[in-house]
Amino acid sequence: MGKKKFPHIIKATKNEPDELPYSRIYENIITDAKETFFIFFNDYVLTDRYETPYIFPKSGNYKEVFYWIIFGNIKDLDIKKFVEDEVIKYKQGKKQEKEFEKLIESTRIQKKLEDQKKHEIKGHGTYFYPPIWIGEFPQQTVEDKLTNQRVRSYVKNIIRTTYKGRILIIQNDGYIAISESDEATAINLLNEIMGTAVINEIGSYVIRKSEIGRMTVDSRSWKFTFYETPQNSKHQILEDDRSKIYKSHDKIWRTPITIEMAESIISTAEKITTDNDIKTFLWLYIESFTFFYNTVYTQSFLMNWFITEKLLKNRCEKINQKINIENYLKDFLENNFWSSDIMIKALRIAEEIDNEEFFYLMDLKENRNCIIHENIKSNYGETDKFRRYCFDKIKQFIKSKLEVSFLVS
Numbered sequence: 126m127g128k129k130k131f132p133h134i135i136k137a138t139k140n141e142p143d144e145l146p147y148s149r150i151y152e153n154i155i156t157d158a159k160e161t162f163f164i165f166f167n168d169y170v171l172t173d174r175y176e177t178p179y180i181f182p183k184s185g186n187y188k189e190v191f192y193w194i195i196f197g198n199i200k201d202l203d204i205k206k207f208v209e210d211e212v213i214k215y216k217q218g219k220k221q222e223k224e225f226e227k228l229i230e231s232t233r234i235q236k237k238l239e240d241q242k243k244h245e246i247k248g249h250g251t252y253f254y255p256p257i258w259i260g261e262f263p264q265q266t267v268e269d270k271l272t273n274q275r276v277r278s279y280v281k282n283i284i285r286t287t288y289k290g291r292i293l294i295i296q297n298d299g300y301i302a303i304s305e306s307d308e309a310t311a312i313n314l315l316n317e318i319m320g321t322a323v324i325n326e327i328g329s330y331v332i333r334k335s336e337i338g339r340m341t342v343d344s345r346s347w348k349f350t351f352y353e354t355p356q357n358s359k360h361q362i363l364e365d366d367r368s369k370i371y372k373s374h375d376k377i378w379r380t381p382i383t384i385e386m387a388e389s390i391i392s393t394a395e396k397i398t399t400d401n402d403i404k405t406f407l408w409l410y411i412e413s414f415t416f417f418y419n420t421v422y423t424q425s426f427l428m429n430w431f432i433t434e435k436l437l438k439n440r441c442e443k444i445n446q447k448i449n450i451e452n453y454l455k456d457f458l459e460n461n462f463w464s465s466d467i468m469i470k471a472l473r474i475a476e477e478i479d480n481e482e483f484f485y486l487m488d489l490k491e492n493r494n495c496i497i498h499e500n501i502k503s504n505y506g507e508t509d510k511f512r513r514y515c516f517d518k519i520k521q522f523i524k525s526k527l528e529v530s531f532l533v534s
Contacts, residue, residue, distance in 0.1 A: 250340040327382060
């Protein structure tokens with residue numbers, strides 16, 4: 126009987142509960158070898174099948190410890206060549222084993238990806254900006270503070286609902302995503318929500334193309350499997366924040382809102398944006414809001430003037446509908462080329478506005494003309510007052526068309 130001991134008798138790791146002490150291993154090997162030897166002994170003694178030395182294949186089930194049973198005169202064997210051949214076979218076997226394991230792992234990963242793809246929902250997402258936090262701010266334990274927990278460890282899905290037939294997910298740090306694969310449509314839908322937030326006095330900037338990214342979510346767990354935040358945008362600041370160590374003072378620069386407030390904004394947005402005029406007002410106003418808080422006061426003033434002209438026209442149309450006059454006069458009143466000056470005066474004559482509003486609107490018209498024709502810049506004070514005027518008028522317009530309530534009256 127011949128026996129080969131490889132350099133590594135056994136892999137001694139704590140993860141192998143069936144590991145045996147070395148003495149037991151050798152004892153088992155010898156016992157097993159004896160039993161195998163006697164099984165074939167009669168075959169060897171009573172026959173002449175093994176006139177030349179014969180080595181049975183490697184035996185033993187002891188990880189990397191093996192033995193061979195040899196029939197014949199061991200002196201007639203080229204043991205050195207035999208050992209070299211066995212070492213080569215062993216290495217080749219290990220190589221094939223590793224390649225097979227890699228193939229199995231690759232197949233497993235591929236299957237996992239295919240399975241994930243079946244349940245994958247694609248869309249686009251971005252952050253509310255200026256920053257908000259929905260629900261309660263994280264309450265850190267002593268362990269959290271000692272281990273320097275990152276902001277991302279507290280981020281979770283806080284709202285999962287639908288918006289105009291799409292899945293909408295909002296996380297507590299203000300990340301909002303919608304299952305709309307078309308980028309332009311996703312931007313429009315998310316801006317409807319942002320505009321509604323502004324009308325509810327939760328400041329939100331308009332979302333530009335450069336501030337939205339693709340995302341995918343698993344429909345089984347509703348976890349994001351992928352999302353991107355465009356570089357060089359203000360929203361990237363919020364993504365970077367997730368990697369920072371959370372400190373209690375971080376909540377100072379975020380606007381806290383309740384889950385109920387966020388849900389109300391979504392349901393209100395879905396309701397009021399069924400009206401095209403309201404959608405237009407929301408878009409114009411959120412543009413004005415964004416310009417204003419980026420200190421671009423002149424552009425903000427002009428956006429507010431577009432809102433005012435549209436509101437004036439709408440109010441004049443309502444007057445026309447009330448007046449029962451001859452057709453040829455009605456044609457005059459329905460003329461789309463009425464100037465803002467004529468509309469303001471018509472509303473005053475019809476007593477739809479009082480003297481205070483009349484003179485304020487005339488002053489705004491003059492300021493607008495100075496900006497357009499004389500390149501005079503608007504300032505913070507007059508733009509802020511004008512913005513608030515438009516804010517109130519838009520809310521009045523929405524309430525006149527739909528039964529709706531706002532977070533702040």
